[in-house]
Amino acid sequence: MTITALVQVALLLGILLLATKPLGGYMARVFAGERTFLSPALRPFESVCYRLFGVREEEDMRWTVYAFSLLAFSVAGLLLTYALLRVQGLLPLNPQHFGGRQMPPDLAFNTAVSFTTNTNWQSYSPEATVSTFTNMVALAIHNWMSAAAGMAVAIALVRGIARRSAIGIGNFWVDVTRATLYVLLPLGLVFAVVLVWQGTPQSFSPPMRATTLESAPQMIARGPVASQEAVKMLGTNGGGYFNANSAHPFENPTPLTNFLQMLSIFLIPAALMYTFGKMVGNTRQGWALWGASAVLFLGGAVTACHFEQLGNPGLARLSVVTAPTAAQPGGNMEGKEVRFGIAGSALFATITTDASCGAVNSMHDSFTPLGGLAPLSNILTSEVIFGGVGAGLYGLLMYAILAVFIAGLMVGRTPEYIGKKIEQYEVKMAMLAVLIFAASVLGFTAYAVTRQAGSIANPGPHGFSEILYAFSSATANNGSALAGLNANTPFYNVALGLAMLFGRFLMIVPLLAIAGSLAKKKITPPSAGTFPTDTATFAFLVVGVIVIVGALTFFPAVSLGPVVEHLRLASLR
Numbered sequence: 001m002t003i004t005a006l007v008q009v010a011l012l013l014g015i016l017l018l019a020t021k022p023l024g025g026y027m028a029r030v031f032a033g034e035r036t037f038l039s040p041a042l043r044p045f046e047s048v049c050y051r052l053f054g055v056r057e058e059e060d061m062r063w064t065v066y067a068f069s070l071l072a073f074s075v076a077g078l079l080l081t082y083a084l085l086r087v088q089g090l091l092p093l094n095p096q097h098f099g100g101r102q103m104p105p106d107l108a109f110n111t112a113v114s115f116t117t118n119t120n121w122q123s124y125s126p127e128a129t130v131s132t133f134t135n136m137v138a139l140a141i142h143n144w145m146s147a148a149a150g151m152a153v154a155i156a157l158v159r160g161i162a163r164r165s166a167i168g169i170g171n172f173w174v175d176v177t178r179a180t181l182y183v184l185l186p187l188g189l190v191f192a193v194v195l196v197w198q199g200t201p202q203s204f205s206p207p208m209r210a211t212t213l214e215s216a217p218q219m220i221a222r223g224p225v226a227s228q229e230a231v232k233m234l235g236t237n238g239g240g241y242f243n244a245n246s247a248h249p250f251e252n253p254t255p256l257t258n259f260l261q262m263l264s265i266f267l268i269p270a271a272l273m274y275t276f277g278k279m280v281g282n283t284r285q286g287w288a289l290w291g292a293s294a295v296l297f298l299g300g301a302v303t304a305c306h307f308e309q310l311g312n313p314g315l316a317r318l319s320v321v322t323a324p325t326a327a328q329p330g331g332n333m334e335g336k337e338v339r340f341g342i343a344g345s346a347l348f349a350t351i352t353t354d355a356s357c358g359a360v361n362s363m364h365d366s367f368t369p370l371g372g373l374a375p376l377s378n379i380l381t382s383e384v385i386f387g388g389v390g391a392g393l394y395g396l397l398m399y400a401i402l403a404v405f406i407a408g409l410m411v412g413r414t415p416e417y418i419g420k421k422i423e424q425y426e427v428k429m430a431m432l433a434v435l436i437f438a439a440s441v442l443g444f445t446a447y448a449v450t451r452q453a454g455s456i457a458n459p460g461p462h463g464f465s466e467i468l469y470a471f472s473s474a475t476a477n478n479g480s481a482l483a484g485l486n487a488n489t490p491f492y493n494v495a496l497g498l499a500m501l502f503g504r505f506l507m508i509v510p511l512l513a514i515a516g517s518l519a520k521k522k523i524t525p526p527s528a529g530t531f532p533t534d535t536a537t538f539a540f541l542v543v544g545v546i547v548i549v550g551a552l553t554f555f556p557a558v559s560l561g562p563v564v565e566h567l568r569l570a571s572l573r
Contacts, residue, residue, distance in 0.1 A: 002324060005305045005343035012263055012347075013294065016270050020290065023267065024274025030182045031155045031175060031275070033057075042181050049177055060168030063516025066156055067509050069172035070149060074116050074505070077145050081112040084138035085130070094131035095206035102129045110493035115139050117504035118146035118388060120232070120239030120358055120479040121496060123488040127221035127242050132204060139239065140228045147235030148179035150390030153508055154272060155279075157394045160515030161418055162280045164523045169515045183268065184235060191230035191264060199253035202226040225250050233264040236388040238358030238479040246348070246361040247337050258344050258361060262351045269355060269392040276393060280418050284534035289396050292539040296385040296546065297354055304346040304374035308332050308367060313569050335366025346371065349480075353378035356388030358479025365466070365482040369566035372465070375480070376562065379472045380554045381546050382437050382507075391477065394511050396542070401430045401514070403538065403545045407531045416530055419523035426517055429510040436510075438553045440475040440502045441468075444495055445557065451491075458484050461568070465561035470496065475503035 001009075029036050050057050061069065084091070085108040089099025103111070107124055114121040115138075126135065152175035159169045196202050207219045225241045229251050232239060242248040252258055270290060277286025309331040311322035324330035329341055336345040345362035352359050353375035364372055378385055384395040401417060405427050408415025415422040445468050458466065466485040473480055474496040481487065487496060532538060 001302060001305045002309060002343055004341065005347065008259065008343055008347055009298070009301055012259070012266075015263060016266055019267060020270045020274050023271035024286070025278060027183060027271060027275045028278035030178050032279070036182065038182055038186060046177060046181055050174075053173070055171070055173040055177075057171065057174055059171050061171055062167060063156070063160075063169050063512045063519075066169055066172045067512045070153065070508065071505065073145070073149060073172070073176070077142060078112050078116040081115060081138045081142065082108050084134055085111060088131050088134040088138075091131065091133045093133035093136070093204065096131065098129060098131045098134070106490045106493040107488060110497045111139075113497040113500050114479065115142035115239065116146060117477050117500045118142075118150060118235070118237060118356060118391070119474060119477040119500045119504075120237045121474055121481070121500065122239055122243070122479070123493055123496075125243040126240060132223045135228065135241065136224060140231070143228065143231040143235045143237040143239070144180055144184055147184060147231070147237065147389045148176045150388055151179040151183070151268075151272070152176050152390065153512065154390035154393040157397055157511055157515040158276050158279050160518040161397070161420060163519045164521070166519040169512070169519050184231060187234050187267070188227070188230045191234060191260070192226045194260065195226040195229055195257060198257045200226040200229060200257070201250055222250070232359060233261050233357065234268060234389075236265055236269070236355045236357040238352065240359065246359045247363075252361055255339060255344065258340050258348065261359070262348055265351050265355045265357045265359070266386045268389045269386040272390065272393045282418070282534055285418060288534050288536070288539045289400065289542070291536065292542045293384070293386045293396070295539070295543050296381070297350070300350045300354065300374045300378050300385065301347055304350050304367075304371050305343060307371035308342050308346045310368070312368065332366070332368050332371065335363030337361060349375045350378065352480060353478060354383065354385035354387070356383045356391050356477045358473065360480050363483055364469075364480060365484045369562040369569060372482070373558065373562040376465070376469055376472060376558070377550070379469075379476045379478050380441070380550050380558075382434075383476045383478060384546060388477065394508075398430045398433055398511060399542055399546050399549075400533070401426055402549075403542045404531060404533060406545065407541060411529065411531065413529050413531075416524055417533060419526070420518045420521050421524060426514050429514045433507040433510045434549060436502060436506045437475055440499050441472050441554070442557060444471040444475075444499050448492075448495065461561050461564040465565065468557055468561055471499050474499035477503050
């Protein structure tokens with residue numbers, strides 16, 4: 001890694017570490033219903049929301065009711081989004097007169113599912129497909145809804161671990177409301193102002209006509225970019241206002257905004273780990289998970305930066321200088337913005353795939369094979385390296401349950417996690433979530449390779465990598481892509497849409513079942529044989545379980561793509 005990359009990593013982890021405790025403690029008070037410094041301004045509006053929608057704030061839901069509420073909330077949002085996309089031609093704020101022709105049924109289905117599941121996979125070109133109104137109401141609203149829903153599920157699982165002999169795990173509608181009002185709204189407002197200060201547009205102006213240096217006419221799209229960009233990052237959504245996403249100068253104008261966007265992706269997921277520690281009464285439990293995520297993040301960041309800085313061995317064979325010098329950055333600059341460089345691009349790719357964000361400031365399809373393997377591997381961990389907003393914490397707790405189960409087998413005792421016995425029901429539900437993820441990624445990839453080979457623009461291992469990455473990204477609700485694959489076809493729109501649904505809801509329901517089961521159990525006092533789960537040893541055990549499960553599941557598939565491609569390039573030396 002270069003000095004630039006090392007400084008950025010150290011600065012990012014340092015600021016993240018400083019922000020975790022205050023933000024995590026604040027969220028613990030928010031979801032406990034305690035008074036915060038924002039309560040005088042927001043509590044009246046929160047109460048109005050409950051009265052308006054008939055929500056009983058004191059109601060404590062069983063896990064089945066909580067899960068049904070989540071599914072009903074998501075289905076309603078999906079159907080509304082699909083309808084708005086199809087009839088956008090009849091709606092206001094549409095200066096380019098986009099209609100149903102730009103958003104046919106299969107693409108509208110894919111897009112509606114994508115934003116509902118917090119994936120934000122974009123098979124369409126935003127500035128040439130959807131109107132300003134559609135962007136704001138049909139799409140950007142999901143940046144709030146899906147992020148708040150993910151936080152609610154994580155908090156419900158934490159309550160299941162923290163409570164004793166309880167029937168309920170909280171109130172879904174209250175959790176979603178508080179996540180939106182007290183967390184996403186204030187953070188999003190502050191970040192949007194910073195983006196406007198740095199040059200990101202925030203307006204309802206129509207596209208601007210411009211003339212290029214070659215005297216060709218060009219239409220430059222504008223709109224309320226800053227507000228969508230802020231919640232896109234903080235909510236780990238990733239869907240851009242422009243097709244170039246965070247590589248576009250309107251979305252990500254400067255190196256400062258690039259750094260702040262990377263920080264914002266990790267901000268809430270990292271703080272939620274401290275929230276977990278506060279809610280279970282032992283903050284060291286949260287720091288153990290934070291440490292596990294940091295170790296995995298550093299592994300991916302070092303790998304991506306190293307191999308991108310090495311560059312293409314085929315160019316080195318032609319005597320092209322690929323080492324960094326005072327005159328040039330060296331390495332692999334293909335598909336990267338000069339204003340961010342290799343370090344800013346490789347770190348962004350690592351962070352956005354650690355979390356379920358999917359925003360990109362460079363084209364992952366242009367990465368070297370092993371440089372691109374780092375983002376793919378991050379996704380194949382089920383994105384639990386800090387992870388998405390809420391999704392990262394509940395995914396990490398799933399692996400923690402499996403880790404204590406393995407530790408219990410090794411010492412011959414009934415496994416326990418924070419005083420709760422982990423029995424066969426919890427292990428079965430955790431394994432069900434793991435198997436659903438693997439089955440979706442590998443099953444859809446296998447079918448696409450055998451049935452859709454003609455649509456692969458890059459035959460061979462790289463083409464296979466593009467398909468594997470697509471279904472991994474969809475199932476993990478990430479949304480980034482190796483863009484050499486043309487996914488805007490009826491087959492891919494439907495198949496990727498189904499993968500997104502499976503990866504979101506068929507994994508959430510088993511985890512809510514775990515929450516309901518654990519909430520009913522009594523707390524078992526620790527004894528001499530209790531395996532401590534708030535130590536560095538446990539953090540490394542969790543890291544080992546994540547790496548081993550991922551390697552055993554996906555290494556054969558990865559070997560056919562990035563590994564083979566790397567070996568072919570290495571033979572050129």
